[in-house]
Amino acid sequence: KVTWRIFKKSIENQQVFICRLNEACVCVCVCVCVCFSTCQGHSFPFEDRGRVVPRTTGRWADPPDCELLAFGLRLLPIRSTFLQQSVQAVFRSLATLEKTVEKCHIELDADRNRLTFTLHCKHGLLKTHNLSFQDSESLQAVFDKDSSTNVLKAQPRVLTDTVLNFPPSLDEVTVTVSDERVWFRNHVDQEAEPSKAMLTELCLSSDEFDHFEVRARSSVTFCLKELRGLLVFAESTGLPVSMYFDKPGSPVVLSVTDSVLDGNFVLATLSDESGVQTSDRTGTPAPPADDFMNDELESYLIAMDTSMAAGPSVPAPLAPGRVVSPTATPDPWSPAHSEPGEDLTEEEEEPGRPPNKKFRSLFFGSVYPPGSPLGGHTPSSQKVLASDSEDDG
Amino acid sequence: MAVERLEEGLTFNPSPILLQDQSQVRAGGVVTTISKLTKTCVLRLTPDNLYFVLSGKVDNGGVGMWCELSQAKFFDEFQLEGVSAEANEICLELAPDNLSRALKTAQNAKTVKIKLTKKHCPCLTIAAELPTMSSASRVVTHDIPVDVIPKRLWNDFKEPSMPDFDVSIYMPPLKIMKNVVDRMKNLSNFLVIEANMNGEMNLKIETDLVSVATHFRDLGNPPWAGGDGSQAGANSQRDPEAMVQARVDVRKLQQFLMGQQFNPSKAMCNIVQNTIIHLILLYEDVSLQYFIPAVA
Numbered sequence: 001k002v003t004w005r006i007f008k009k010s011i012e013n014q015q016v017f018i019c020r021l022n023e024a025c026v027c028v029c030v031c032v033c034v035c036f037s038t039c040q041g042h043s044f045p046f047e048d049r050g051r052v053v054p055r056t057t058g059r060w061a062d063p064p065d066c067e068l069l070a071f072g073l074r075l076l077p078i079r080s081t082f083l084q085q086s087v088q089a090v091f092r093s094l095a096t097l098e099k100t101v102e103k104c105h106i107e108l109d110a111d112r113n114r115l116t117f118t119l120h121c122k123h124g125l126l127k128t129h130n131l132s133f134q135d136s137e138s139l140q141a142v143f144d145k146d147s148s149t150n151v152l153k154a155q156p157r158v159l160t161d162t163v164l165n166f167p168p169s170l171d172e173v174t175v176t177v178s179d180e181r182v183w184f185r186n187h188v189d190q191e192a193e194p195s196k197a198m199l200t201e202l203c204l205s206s207d208e209f210d211h212f213e214v215r216a217r218s219s220v221t222f223c224l225k226e227l228r229g230l231l232v233f234a235e236s237t238g239l240p241v242s243m244y245f246d247k248p249g250s251p252v253v254l255s256v257t258d259s260v261l262d263g264n265f266v267l268a269t270l271s272d273e274s275g276v277q278t279s280d281r282t283g284t285p286a287p288p289a290d291d292f293m294n295d296e297l298e299s300y301l302i303a304m305d306t307s308m309a310a311g312p313s314v315p316a317p318l319a320p321g322r323v324v325s326p327t328a329t330p331d332p333w334s335p336a337h338s339e340p341g342e343d344l345t346e347e348e349e350e351p352g353r354p355p356n357k358k359f360r361s362l363f364f365g366s367v368y369p370p371g372s373p374l375g376g377h378t379p380s381s382q383k384v385l386a387s388d389s390e391d392d393g
Numbered sequence: 394m395a396v397e398r399l400e401e402g403l404t405f406n407p408s409p410i411l412l413q414d415q416s417q418v419r420a421g422g423v424v425t426t427i428s429k430l431t432k433t434c435v436l437r438l439t440p441d442n443l444y445f446v447l448s449g450k451v452d453n454g455g456v457g458m459w460c461e462l463s464q465a466k467f468f469d470e471f472q473l474e475g476v477s478a479e480a481n482e483i484c485l486e487l488a489p490d491n492l493s494r495a496l497k498t499a500q501n502a503k504t505v506k507i508k509l510t511k512k513h514c515p516c517l518t519i520a521a522e523l524p525t526m527s528s529a530s531r532v533v534t535h536d537i538p539v540d541v542i543p544k545r546l547w548n549d550f551k552e553p554s555m556p557d558f559d560v561s562i563y564m565p566p567l568k569i570m571k572n573v574v575d576r577m578k579n580l581s582n583f584l585v586i587e588a589n590m591n592g593e594m595n596l597k598i599e600t601d602l603v604s605v606a607t608h609f610r611d612l613g614n615p616p617w618a619g620g621d622g623s624q625a626g627a628n629s630q631r632d633p634e635a636m637v638q639a640r641v642d643v644r645k646l647q648q649f650l651m652g653q654q655f656n657p658s659k660a661m662c663n664i665v666q667n668t669i670i671h672l673i674l675l676y677e678d679v680s681l682q683y684f685i686p687a688v689a
Contacts, residue, residue: 164498165533197538198538200498200534200535200536201534203531203534204531205529205531208529208531
């Protein structure tokens with residue numbers, strides 16, 4: 001099921017982006033967003049940045065763009081997902097791709113639910129991959145990084161050297177900022193025995209950052225794995241990484257930007273108190289802030305819902321004191337519409353069914369241009385993560 | 394180098410220790426070796442030496458370990474205040490894996506400081522000053538939780554006495570030995586190691602289906618004469634050709650061989666007939682002893 005969802009969502013993105021291409025030969029940015037949302041009163045916004053297909057003209061993508069696409073797919077925080085792998089298989093070896101592929105043709109046949117990648121290789125060789133998919137609706141992430149209180153921008157090397165100090169198995173990292181310094185710490189699960197865990201702390205001075213803007217001291221905890229993924233990409237492109245965040249519970253946006261590429265990774269952060277977080281958010285309905293719309297670029301966030309939990313079959317005992325989002329106060333991450341069986345919805349709306357895992361990951365989706373038919377699913381003035389059904393077979 | 398004070402005294406011991414280390418790579422290698430041998434061990438600090446100890450379990454079929462590091466070879470500065478002047482020592486239980494990871498990240502560090510601190514729990518704190526691209530330096534600290542071992546239990550962590558071995562022999566190159574043991578492990582869970590005073594050593598497995606033996610010759614026997622008359626005497630009465638053997642759990646031997654990161658300057662093996670094998674590795678500034686009990 002999980003695999004299906006992932007794939008469907010990614011297809012969805014493709015769909016949007018391909019349809020758009022047919023209408024106008026413009027530069028297109030496809031971004032992948034990842035969201036962790038959680039149960040037990042924790043919310044982890046977590047942002048993964050964009051896998052991007054820039055400079056795609058018409059329906060042709062240059063190999064570097066394919067690389068980006070493949071890179072994006074690789075960033076998905078999912079393991080052993082068969083269908084996703086089938087997409088990745090197309091772009092498996094980036095080195096080979098770069099050497100042999102001259103162009104890539106991407107075509108979506110909506111009637112037959114088929115996505116076709118045709119790689120035009122040297123010597124007239126054609127490699128065609130037909131992937132089937134099921135139609136689905138998509139999730140939508142809306143965020144406004146420009147209103148963030150704290151902005152840090154650094155060369156990827158600075159951050160890579162930083163995360164190297166943490167063990168590969170570490171799940172979450174806590175970033176604390178003050179006026180002049182930034183601390184990275186490993187986050188220790190409260191359930192874990194504190195006397196067993198090694199604490200690692202790294203202190204960076206503001207000098208190490210290209211841009212250091214801290215308007216409010218704060219401390220956010222988010223997923224380290226996705227940060228690592230982003231850094232791999234940022235290092236390969238040599239682009240500085242910007243980090244936008246506010247307070248615990250609200251998402252951190254990691255962003256990589258240059259003239260043709262705008263990737264934003266939205267990651268959930270661990271909240272101190274989920275109740276507070278919910279009410280905070282309701283007061284600030286924001287229109288889908290689409291920075292790209294004013295641009296020549298049209299951008300889409302890929303909608304992906306990837307649950308890392310094993311599924312609802314292993315329900316955990318109900319945690320006392322778990323705060324459930326009141327239905328009257330829509331959480332920005334709550335689904336706009338849902339169907340029975342949709343995991344995320346259950347978690348956020350059914351107090352009796354706590355999620356079986358602390359984290360869920362959500363690849364969520366496209367920021368549709370206003371008026372787009374798919375955009376109609378989202379309440380107009382709410383920051384909404386529009387989820388969708390999983391009732392496909 | 395500056396001398397820093399411990400932020401907070403440990404309850405058991407109000408006085409600070411401070412270590413400063415600039416040979417972090419080597420130290421890291423030693424600790425990595427140890428972390429491959431055991432999940433937890435005891436770190437014993439004395440004014441002259443550091444010891445990593447795994448003990449008291451040999452009787453129950455477990456392995457024993459004694460690793461000795463000379464403080465002066467590893468630390469530029471070393472300050473220790475134990476419980477009292479007479480018992481100027483500190484004993485800690487910790488996970489060598491944590492220590493190994495912490496030292497690994499400190500490999501390129503300009504300086505590394507190790508000190509005992511009281512945080513949420515007693516910790517061994519490793520603070521490394523890392524080079525950065527800017528002028529400011531960057532400090533990474535690792536707080537490794539430790540259990541402080543009360544003085545009444547220290548007796549468990551004394552240096553193990555040399556067993557009254559029947560034979561003592563230099564080991565073949567550890568890499569070769571590892572290759573042999575790795576393959577033998579696939580055939581049997583137990584391995585017979587035998588040697589004589591004529592520089593010969595055999596590794597054997599025997600199963601219902603197959604018997605395999607690897608023979609090493611001309612290894613040489615360490616001269617244990619010196620003041621240890623009793624052992625020399627026992628050995629001299631023995632026929633140099635007579636084999637002394639011990640049957641051990643092949644995984645324990647493999648684990649020992651796997652962990653070795655550097656070639657020791659001397660590697661020796663002492664065998665007490667059907668009782669125990671005692672492996673000794675001597676490095677320039679480290680010595681490692683390892684005890685594997687024999688099984689019937």
